[in-house]
Amino acid sequence: MYLKSLSLKNFRNYSRAEVDFHPHFNFIFGKNAQGKTNLLEAVYYLAHLKSFRATHLNQLIGLPGAEGAQLLGKVEDREARHEIRLHLQGTKREVWLNQKKPVLLKDFYGLVKVILFEPWEVYLFRENPSARRRFLDRALFLDDPSTLLLIREYEKIVAQKNRLLKEPLFDEQELWVWNEKQVAIGARLLKRRLEWVLKINELLPAEYGRISQTGEGMKINYVSSFLAPEQHCLTEDEIRICFTKSVQEKNMEEKRWGESLIGPHRDDWRVFLDERPLSVLGSQGENRCGVIALKSAQICLLQKKGEGAPIFLLDDVGSELDATRSAALFSYLKDTPGQVFVTTTEPSKISTAYQNDGASFLVEEGKIRVL
Amino acid sequence: MTPFDRLTHELSKLPGIGQKSALRLALFILRQGPEYSQALSDSLLELIAKVTFCSHCFHFTDRDPCATCSDPTRDSRMICVVEDSADLMALERTHIYRGRYHVLQGALSPLDGMGPDQIRCHELIERIKKEEIREIILATNPNVTGDATALYLSKLLKPIVPKITRLSSGIPVGGQINYIDPMTLSKALETRREY
């Protein structure tokens, strides 16, 4: 599966752009603040109907008041061709797939698979837990788009429960209802996360070895706010029972703090090299290799399921990687079948060998042209 | 404020109507001429003057009790609980259900300030205690707040009602009852399950 072409109208700083892409490497050169990341954002938006950096839809619309923003992406998937057309206006978003309005969860999500690598992610293991949870939820979506429903439902339930807990006076039965909902949906979400960690851990040591050229075994340890590590193999039903018990025990404390204190929204995960925690005892270089391994393991996971390689978006990643690691990453990407988009301010950093295996573009003030 | 601005301002308060749509509607009304405006304002005033909420089921009505509550051919020992009047009307279009209703006027949602007191569940309990109710059908929406409301009511009503059911299959998760076609809704009514 790859993005054959993209056209943008009034999207961010692109008043009008039309571009055909290469099935493998696409290098996007240009100075800072010219629109390189906006282009990646458009590709990401086609897959997720959500931006990785804008919190409001109207931030994506170029000139306000005009006819809104339009995105048109043509996707080739083996024999099939798809056309995705999006229209963003005000706070509304309209989606057409092959000229028809799709049922998003059934027909749309999962059609275009995208993995994003942003510069700040090389610090992922040292970031705060919420960044890691967001990473995990994006990974679950990539692995199985139906998880999105679960994630959203769980977030809504926690928001409702937190609001109730902040009320000066409320009905105990009402809290019981939100606890029941939280435990039922939360246990299912937690089980999905634990299963994903198990699957990714089978692939991580080999991926890390390939990228770092060392023999240390990389793995993820999930840190639950209420399950002990030896309970991670429990079934969803058993998790629900533990969760219920823990919520009951935390009842007084949650009321005192006015918010929900345990559950998937309070969990975290850590990365280890053999038995060494990467965030505290790992070098800068090891942290970077770890993140790349995590991304490439996700690509492996999709390929193992018989799905094509996803589109890999690398936003200015060269800026955070030294020459050796950058070379290792590109030699890895060269052997990976999926489509890759790379933005950088320094064309010299990309060996011409790779540039010949793809297309190069120059972005200047919201205009894109083929080099 | 000009008369035109005043109308657009009032219209923009309607659910789903933004500034732009309000402007379009106001222009449309203006173009229709005085007869249409008269008819529109008369109907609005009549609505407010004559339509109230039924004291039994809280559906809107021009007489109390409403037509469904006073229909002797309907099964008075069965109550279908819905979030709002639009859901009641959607269920009525299926022509399958022959019991009575209770309109909650919303669903439990702390974020929207909707608690048990706002959704008329005490009125429902009082009604169940007075009338001899055999079955309660929980027909709240299959989304987060609708499910929470159903769970809350079932816990509350279990000791006083012999049978509690919930609309089942065919309703898309996260959906809304008044947008579902009558065929699907009939199926959901027929296959309702114990709750």
Ligand SMILES: [Zn+2]
């Ligand atoms: Zn009535």
